[in-house]
Amino acid sequence: MHKEFLMGNAAIARGAIAAGLNLVCGYPGTPSTEVLETAAKANDGSLYVEWSVNEKAALELGAGAAYCGARSMVTMKQVGLNVASDPLMSLAYIGVKGGMVILVADDPGPISSQTEQDTRTFAAYSKLPCFDPTSVQEAYDMISEAFAYSERYHTPVLFRPTTRICHGYASVTVKDTEEYLHNQPEGFVRDPSKWVIFPRLSYQAHISIEARNAALSQVFSEYPHNELRPASETGCRKGIATQGISYTYAMEALEGKPAPAVLKIATPFPFPEQLAVEFLQNLDEVLCIEELDPVIERELIYVCGKYHLNVTVRGKLTHDVRNAGENTCASAAHDIAEFMGWALPESAKADAAPALPVRPPVLCAGCPHRASFYAVKQAMKGKKSVFCGDIGCYTLGNAMPLDMVDTCLCMGAGVNITQGIGKIEPDTNCFAFVGDSTFFASAITGAVNAVYNQANMTLVILDNSTTAMTGHQPHPGTGRTMMGEIVEKVSIEAVLRGVGVKTVETVNPLDLQAAIDCVKRVSAESGVKAIIFKSPCAVLIKPEKPAVIDPEKCTQCGRCIKSLGCPGIVRKDGKAAIEQALCTGCGLCAQVCPFHAISAGGEG
Amino acid sequence: MQNNILICGVGGQGIVLTSKLIAAAAMAKDIPVMSAETIGMAQKGGSVFSFLRLGENLHCPMFPEKSADILIAFEPAEAVRMLPYLKETGRIVLNTHPIMPVTAALSGSDYTGTEMIAYLQKHVPEISMLDADAACRELGSPKVLNMIMLGAAVRQNVLPFTIEEIEEIMRRTVKPQFVEMNCRALRYEA
C-alpha cells in the first residue's frame, strides 16, 4: 500500500486494474471520461482498452468479454446509459460469468449534461445492484468489491459516482502492483440455454433475479460501506440519511456538534432494508440529504410502512430540501440546521459588490466551427431556415452573435428533428449540424432514415478530426485507437455516399467565400445532401502568428467583433484589438472586415 | 491544523496546474490533501476555480463560505466572485490584470478591473497585489503566470511550505529547459 494524489476517475480506473481488469471500453462523456483514459495510460499491455463508437456498442463488447469470464468495465455518463439501455435491460436477465461493472457517472446540477437523471433509479428499474461511493478513497475501495459481487452473483453491476467524486482529487491509499489480482478468463463456453435470450428463459431469470435481490438486500445490510452511526447523545430521536458527496457535506456540517444518527447508503439498490429498520427504530424524524431522485427517501417511507414505524421522513418529497440541482456544503449545513432547530449558518454578506462580468463558455479563438456557422448564416441570409444542432463543442454555436443553434436534444437527434420540421414546413431550408464523433456515435442511422424517407435537408458535418468537448478522444474517423494502433480511417464521405447521399461536398470553413458558395450551391439541391466542413480543432494545431489590425484602415465599425464573437478580438478603448495570447491567426476576422484592416496568417 | 485554499481565475490561466503543484507539495510532506475544480465546458473562457484542503480529518474537498485562509486570484472580477469564501481574517494574492469576457466586447462595455480592485481593497485588509501579466512579459514567457502567483502566495506564510519546497516539486514536473525560468517566476517580487 502507498499513497497517491488521484482524481476520483483515476482512482476508479486504478482500483479496477488492481482488481484484475481485463477489458475496459466506453464512450467519452463528462464527468466519466478520465476513467478510461487513466486505464489506457496505466495499461501494461495486459488490458484491452477501447473507445467504442457509442455506449451501446461498448456495453455489448463488455458483455461479450464477461461471457468469457473476463473482468470488464464499461464507462459512460448518465445519458450514455440511455443509449446502452437496450442491451443492458436484457443483459440483466442473461447475466455474466466474469465480473462486469458498468460505470455510469451522474451529473447533479447538471453541470455538463442534458438531464438530471439518476442512475440509482435506473438500477432499480433494471434490477441491477448499484454502488454509490461517497469519496475518492471509497470509490477506489468499492470498485474492486463491485467486481467481486458481480462475479459472485453472476450479474453486471452499476457503479455510479457523481461529478464531485469523479472530478474530486484526494490523497488515497492504493495497492502496490504486487498486491494486484490477476484474472485469467476461462473463455467462452457454449451453452445456448444460458446465453440465448428467449421468453421462457427470461421468465425463469426474472424469478431468480427477484430472489437474488431480496438476498442482496440482506447482504448489503452488513456491507461495511453502508454505515449506521448512532446519535452522539442518547435520547436524540432525529436522524439523517444520506449518500455520495452529500454524506461528506453532512459530516462537515455536523463537525463539533451534538450529532443525530446518520445513515450512509452506499448501495441504493438493493436497498439495505434491515439496516434501515435498525436506523429508523429509535427515531421520530429523519431528514434525507441526497442528490437527484429521492431514492433513499422513498425507500425509508416504504420501510416505515412495511414495518409500521411511526417516523416522519423529510426530504425532497416534503419540500424540506430542494428537489433539483446539486447539493453543496452550504446547502447541507442549512438543511441540517433547520431540521435540528439550530441557528442557521449565516452566509457571507456581499454588500454591494460591483456587477460581475458574466463568462459564458464560448467557442475557442480560432475554432473552425465559428467559421462553419458563420458561412451557413451568411449563405442563408434572408431565407427561411432552421438550424438543428447537436451535442459537442458546437452546441456553443448558440451563443451570440452566431446564434446558430435552434434545437439541441441529444446525441444525433438533430438529423431527424430537421427531417420532422421539414415534413411539416416544406418551405423551410433545413440544416442539421453534427460533429464527426457524434456522427459516428449516432447520426448514421438518422442519415439512412432521412435518405430512405425522402427528407429534404442539408446535413452539415463539422469535422475537426477529434472528440473535442470531452478532451480530444480518437474516434473511427481519426485512424487512431486507444491501443495505440494506427488504423484505416473510416471516411465520413464514403459512409454518406454509401447510404445514398448523392451530393457530398467537403470544404475548409476558414476559406470563407468558398464555404459560403458551397452552402448556397449544395443547399439548393433537393433531397438529402451533405457538406463536410473539414478543419482541425484549434486546440490541437500549432497556432499561426496572431492577426494584426492596421489602425490606419480600421474605422472602428466593430463588424469583426459583432459578427464573430471570437475571444481573440477585444475592444480596447473603443477600438478593436487582438488579444495576443488567444488569437490563433485563423484569419476568419480578416475575411469579415469590410475595410481589409486585418491581416492574418503566416507562420507562428 | 487545516488549510483551506481557493484558487480562481479564467479558463486557460493555469489554475488547475497550480492546484496540482500545491497538492504535490503537501503529498511530499505527508499532509493529507483533497481538491475539487472546474472541469469541462466552463474551462473554455469561463470562470474557473480550485478548492484545496490540506490537513487531517478532511471530509470533502469543497468548503463552505468564510472558510478560505487564502484566495489566490488570477483575475480581479473572479476574486470578487469568490470573495464570500474567504475567512474574515483570510488574505488575497491578486493578479490585477483584467480579462475581458467576449460578452463585454460585444456589448461594447468597458471592463477594466479597477472597480473590482477598489472593492477588494475596501473589504479585505490583507491583500497583496501584483500585475502578474506584466511580470510574465518581464520574465519573457506567458506560461509562468501560475508560478508567479504561487510564489507570491507562498510568501504570505499561510501555506505549510517554503519556496524551496515548492521549487523542489516544480523541478520534478517541468521540462529541464524551463526550470530556470520557473525558479525566477517563483521568486519574482515586483
Ligand code: SF4
Ligand atoms: S484571426 Fe481573428 S478570428 Fe481568428 S483567432 Fe485571431 S482574432 Fe479570432
Ligand code: SF4
Ligand atoms: S476545443 Fe476545438 S472544437 Fe472545441 S471550441 Fe475549441 S477549437 Fe472548437
